[in-house]
Amino acid sequence: MIQALFVLFAALAVGAAINVVVQKHVLYSALSLIVLLVAMSGLFILLEADFLAVINIIVYAGAIMVLFVFVIMLLNLPEDEDGTDRLRWLKFVGIPMGLFLLFMVLATLWQTGADNAATTQMPGTPQAIGQALFTDYLLPFEVTSLLILIALMGAVVFAKREL
């Protein structure tokens, strides 16, 4: 059962990810990204990380992607003017970078072995995650929140300048 669900969600995730890149229209790409995020949440649930799965949907699919879709609709770009002409040289950088990333992921997988990857190391309950965040990883947690605060203030400064 879990095997079948894994194949389903993984196929959905890969298909949606390819669709994000292939689609000509930006809105379709954004929608495929949402499908990808939902499929990823399905994979998280199969790894018994319920909390992570739900937070993934709340934050990314439910809030950030709504903003993306909002902006795309506001601009309402025609299909052929997506601005890729100016970014053509990115292809030559992008392909080696992508291959490098794939190599890194595969190398890590070979090193640790796919079997004992993420499962059962830590229960995915909110209690366990809270415990870990506020004891072992307190400093990284606080530093991250400070970073986000600075980014927020930066965004406000940029927006105010144009008002």
Add this chain to the structure above:
Amino acid sequence: MIDYLTSRDFLLMLLKMFIVFGGLLGAFAYLSLVERRVMAFVQMRPGPNRVGPFGLLQPIADGLKFLFKEQVHPTDANKWLYLAAPLISIIPALLSFAVIPFGPALQVTDLNVALLVVFAVGSLSVYGIVLGGWASNSKYPLIASMRSSAQMISYELSLTLSVVGVLMLANTLSLVHIVQGQEGTWLGFIPRWNIFLQPVGFIVYMIAATAETNRLPFDLAESEQELVSGWHTEYSGMKFGMYMLAEYGNLTASVCIATILFFGGWNGPSFGPDWLRMILPTIWFVMKISVFIFIYVLARSTVPRIRYDQLMRFGWKYMLPVALANILITSLLVALS
């Protein structure tokens, strides 16, 4: 896999699904009648009372009409998204009921993050409105979907923050445990409901939930006077019917969560023979929901709509700080006690 599909657990779950979702879909159909009748009484007119006794067969007539109406597509609409949008709207609206407990035994599935599942699914419901408005390729629906996405994002923050106080008191995200934590009474007659501990959280929750479900006075996405009928202007027949079902689904889900978090869920006096004790919790739960829905309908027929800039200002400048202050004070009290 075959073993699992024929096991007792699976069949029991199927039965629960049929009871919960069948009952809900029937209830949503009749909610439309309740809404129209109650609004009519408030406005001193009879309302739909021709089909059957007291108009009780009206939802069936409406459903038949939805089904047999000619399917009209706007010429310039984005065909696939236009057809998919009502489905994208109704699936999240129904999905959240999978984790809502209607009684100690009547719950499709229990998760330790059930409350977050409801919020996650609710945050996806905006796409149905936004895509429907955009795919129609018409100016009023587009304005409606713009408004809707901005409104949903703004009020989702307050909605999520308003329940944090309850979660700190209950120490769990599981809806069943939250309800069990509210069993019993104080001083023998005051029920141990969270409303008495978290009145501010409850008020913020109710206002934010009204905005999230696009109900008056926050139905800016549908305001008939400005936008014809908002994001579903170009929809008719069963596609419009699905949007309506989704609206009632979202409304019922948010009311269920309010009942579970603040009014003790299925808790209530238990008496009588065994079979009565079995179904009484569900009856209490349904009664509490009905009161809430009645209040929503009354609000719809009495409160005027607020302006769009007022809506945004209210959400960010009043609701959010109040919700945050509530969290601060609650956490202080929890830490002290």
